[in-house]
Amino acid sequence: MEIEEISKIEILENGEMFVVLASGGKPMYQYIYREAAEVYWDNEAKGFKAPVPRKWTNTDWFKQIVSVAASGLAITLRLSNSTVWVNVPEQTKTEICNVKNT
Structure with missing residues (x-):
């Protein structure tokens, strides 16, 4: 399984969660909707x-x-020490950091 580093986690103004990849991802990732x-x-x-x-x-x-x-x-999504957190409450950040396999 390929590892993708998470560069940013953001809670957008409309409340959606957005997880940005450091690599910029691959065009095939669009098929996740399937x-x-x-x-x-x-x-x-x-x-x-x-x-x-x-x-x-x-x-x-x-x-x-x-x-x-x-x-x-x-693909395996991984947090790193350089992951940027935008508009993410501290409790949510703590919970996410404690998720296994990231």
Whole structure:
């Protein structure tokens, strides 16, 4: 499984979670939509997006992105010491940092 480093995690103004990859990703990542898991690839911004939380928290959506990327694209998403956090509450950041396999 290929490893992709996460350069930024952002909660957008509309509440969507956005996970940007340091590598800029690959065109094939757009096919993540085929997993029918509400996770999408934004080719212009080079990252995965999850919808505004309804029943799930942003941490749950992060786990969903990681899981779907692994199962559908055969990539492992990894946090790094240089991952930038934008508009992410401290509690959510702590929860995300404690997610296994990232």
